[in-house]
Amino acid sequence: MSITYEQIVEQMTGPGGPFEIVVETVGGRPMKNFKNRERSLREKIAAAAQRGDQVAIVYGDRRISYGELAALCFGVSARLVNDHGLVKGDRVAVLAVNRPEWLFAAFGATSAAAIGVALNGWWQTDELEYGLNDSGARFLVVDDRLYARVAPVLGKIPTLEKVFYIGENAPAGTIPFSSLLDPTDVVPDAPIDEDDPFMILYTSGTTGRSKGCITTHRGTIAQVLGIIFAGLAGSILSGKELIPASGQAASLLSSPLFHVGGLHSGVCTQITAGVKIVFLEGKFDPERVMQTIEREKITMWPAIPTMLHRVVHSPDIAKYDLSSLRSVSFGGAPTSPETIDRAREVLPVEPTFANAYGLTETHGVATVNGGKDLLDRKTAAGRPAPVLDCKVVDEHGGDVAPGALGEVLFYGPTVTPGYWNRPDATAESVRDGWLHTGDLGYLDADGFLFIVDRAKDMILRGGENVYCVEIENLLAEHSEIDEAAIIGVPDAEMGERVKAIVRRVPGSALDADAVRRHVASRMASFKVPEIVEFTDEALPRNPAGKLLKNELRKL
Numbered sequence: 307m308s309i310t311y312e313q314i315v316e317q318m319t320g321p322g323g324p325f326e327i328v329v330e331t332v333g334g335r336p337m338k339n340f341k342n343r344e345r346s347l348r349e350k351i352a353a354a355a356q357r358g359d360q361v362a363i364v365y366g367d368r369r370i371s372y373g374e375l376a377a378l379c380f381g382v383s384a385r386l387v388n389d390h391g392l393v394k395g396d397r398v399a400v401l402a403v404n405r406p407e408w409l410f411a412a413f414g415a416t417s418a419a420a421i422g423v424a425l426n427g428w429w430q431t432d433e434l435e436y437g438l439n440d441s442g443a444r445f446l447v448v449d450d451r452l453y454a455r456v457a458p459v460l461g462k463i464p465t466l467e468k469v470f471y472i473g474e475n476a477p478a479g480t481i482p483f484s485s486l487l488d489p490t491d492v493v494p495d496a497p498i499d500e501d502d503p504f505m506i507l508y509t510s511g512t513t514g515r516s517k518g519c520i521t522t523h524r525g526t527i528a529q530v531l532g533i534i535f536a537g538l539a540g541s542i543l544s545g546k547e548l549i550p551a552s553g554q555a556a557s558l559l560s561s562p563l564f565h566v567g568g569l570h571s572g573v574c575t576q577i578t579a580g581v582k583i584v585f586l587e588g589k590f591d592p593e594r595v596m597q598t599i600e601r602e603k604i605t606m607w608p609a610i611p612t613m614l615h616r617v618v619h620s621p622d623i624a625k626y627d628l629s630s631l632r633s634v635s636f637g638g639a640p641t642s643p644e645t646i647d648r649a650r651e652v653l654p655v656e657p658t659f660a661n662a663y664g665l666t667e668t669h670g671v672a673t674v675n676g677g678k679d680l681l682d683r684k685t686a687a688g689r690p691a692p693v694l695d696c697k698v699v700d701e702h703g704g705d706v707a708p709g710a711l712g713e714v715l716f717y718g719p720t721v722t723p724g725y726w727n728r729p730d731a732t733a734e735s736v737r738d739g740w741l742h743t744g745d746l747g748y749l750d751a752d753g754f755l756f757i758v759d760r761a762k763d764m765i766l767r768g769g770e771n772v773y774c775v776e777i778e779n780l781l782a783e784h785s786e787i788d789e790a791a792i793i794g795v796p797d798a799e800m801g802e803r804v805k806a807i808v809r810r811v812p813g814s815a816l817d818a819d820a821v822r823r824h825v826a827s828r829m830a831s832f833k834v835p836e837i838v839e840f841t842d843e844a845l846p847r848n849p850a851g852k853l854l855k856n857e858l859r860k861l
Contacts, residue, residue, distance in 0.1 A: 351380070377490060401449070401455075434456045557576050560607070560608075635674075635676070667722045792807075805839065809844065
């Protein structure tokens, strides 16, 4: 007789189970959490050190063991505290491409009870200035690839005291990051509470400016254990082992570390499981991905749907041995059933596929749909983690019946405590402990969540959040634009593409390239409209003057 998911939950989360769940009081509210958990990310790094010579990171020709990773992180902690006066609660911003030093800086600072600030590596100068000012960062760690973008504003940030430079020939006024790399086995002892902020990650906001979403030690660790639980449950249900019988599991890191998917759901989970984390260097390239999977015997790939689409549709996929893959997960943007079917068709040994749904505000993964469940319900986001409660409500906040559409809400230890210095936005999004996601969906009779649309006016392009108001505000500044609207256009590869609908001022000869250049001068490349449509008609609006996006999408 085959075991059911409900039986797995009962056995694994019940008293004495490996994922035993207890109810604790957090912020005056009862909350479920895993009993056997670490209490900080510093504990997680200290536990990782016990793996000794086991490979933790592969970055080009560099191979860093788990023992070295922990010693380098704690060395950064000691140098920041002893040489530069870091104290609990200081914000340490990181602006770098995916590289080991990103992790040394982030885990080093947060192990000393500081708060990490993950700056978006695709931001332009104005956006970086905003992030540094908003977070009140005291320290900045920046690499040679991205330094030029932030250099013009380094003297304009009142709170910023020191800049550490990753790379050769540190510019005047900066400190070589290498001076912090003094390995030590001594674990920092600054007190860390579970609910202390771990990282601030920037996500789109209602005003068009990004909000600094606070992630905590408690939330990150609970989210990690939820992912591991889902992986084990999926393995039991499918009868497939996700970890090779001999050798070490290996994961391909292709999501940016400044994203919750790259750091919280990715690296923090992989460190917990003792996985070999293989960094994908440079810009995304399908052939490089396939070469890396073959060379490093990658067993699991948490992929952005756009990346998976490009790999499985590559004409060269048959040239590579990808048979080591045991698991492919995807999330962060809509994933078409066609991409899932194509992946099952072309990968030589069918991995276990899983679709994940979550937000920065849930510390990453909140629901998982994998294995046979995914094949039966290809458009479902999955079941929530066992420590999370999920419900769907109508416009008055009342629960709706199974199958009925409403706003998706979550309650549990992975819900953000709020946004940095934004009590107004926090009060709007988190009410009585429930996160109001702004996403519209429904729960079926078996408890599977389906996401149908977004109440928030936001585009998901290749895993990146694009907030329309921000771009519309910038377009409104152009002297030859009368009005403009930004909408998302469904796309099999990117999930959605950014489209601008522009009404020019009379007599203007403004063209699409000029519109793109205007946006690119102030914003990250993923926000630049790929499609520009001109119209002579006034854009449709309601009596209050709000753009009627649904009518624009119909056109």
